[in-house]
Amino acid sequence: MLENIVLIQRALPFLLRGTVVTIQLTFWSLLLGVVIGLPLAFAQVYGNKIVTFFTAIYERIARSIPLLVILLLINYALPMLGFRIPVFRAAVLGIGLRSSAYQSQIYRGAIQSVSGSQLKAAMSLGMNKLTAFSHIIAPQAIRIAIPPVTNESAIVLKDTSLAFTIGVVELVRQGDYFIATSNEPMVIYLTVAAIYFILTTTINLALSLFEKKYKIPGIGIEGGHSDAY
Template sequence: MQITFFTLGLGLVLALPISFGQIYGNKLLKMIIAVYEKILRSIPELVILFLIFYGFPRIGVRFSPFVAVVIGLGLRSSAYQSQVFRGAINSVSKTQMRAARSLGMSNLQGFVFIVLPQAFRIALPPWTNEFTIVLKDSSLAYALGVTEILRQGGYIIATKHEPMIIYLTVAVFYFVVTIIINKSLGRVEKKLAIPGFDVKETVR
């Protein structure tokens, strides 16, 4: 769970300015962001983890296995979260930003105070899906020696010799946590929903 929350947090912190740059940036910035996203979305997560954990020591930078996992999965998550928020931001009417600009706000102020709060409501359902993906991807920490639930299950198997029962228990844990998180975020989504926002008038 620590890996999941830290990874999502890092991804979110990076995704928001990336989304802003995608929509309001100049051509050069948009091109840099596009390359960044393309690279991170094209390389398997496990390869990213190995590159960070084994590659950075070559230039004198060392990360603990836990930190390497959070950085690697966080960077990957930022590429996907930025797409989630870009779509949500584009769903907010352009007149909202024009109204903010007419009140003397800068693009950044209009984005933070006017557009982003509305975009968060729209982004919550697909962001919930990203939460589920990151939760399951946290099992990749096993490859770097981080003692997460899968590796802990391996330790138990070494003494109990019941791999089927242990791995089924691990699977049930992931299933239960995923259901709880999805249900909880679903309630948040309903609480933040704007009454009548998605209601369409029936044409007779």
């Protein structure tokens, strides 16, 4: 037992260094997912048939291909096309694109849960669809989306472990490096698992507190789609 504690103490600085990279990967991937996913959701709810068709194709492709394959394609196919990007950015791009497909479904459902009468009222006051969405629909929809986004955040955090396959030195990769010198895989992987547990629990707790603080009582109880126009 004492030997294991000493081993963990030796490994911890390296694992924490990888944890920082894992957190950075998670943050930027989720941010990219929001930047792409929210417009996709808007296009699905308010777009014409052509727009919804192409967004549906994008989502189907992004959700059907395993993340590992997406990462490998981005890391190896893009250089063949003349686009060379660092492995960290390649990982963010792959994880973020996949997350955007799932996040778009989350935001689409949240947007549609806000009463369509609110959009009608806003447009009757002279607002266009984009203004009404950004000032009235989106603030409510984002709050509704917090619980499923919490789950997606935990998934993305765990998905970052696949980034080691393209050379990103994140938590799992740092663990592998240390195992190569210590030859104690069980202790190190259990420590890695404990760190992931702490990270996911922290994310869930933080977003749950955020949800409770900004929850709007009775929001969405009218139901109905917001694509009345």
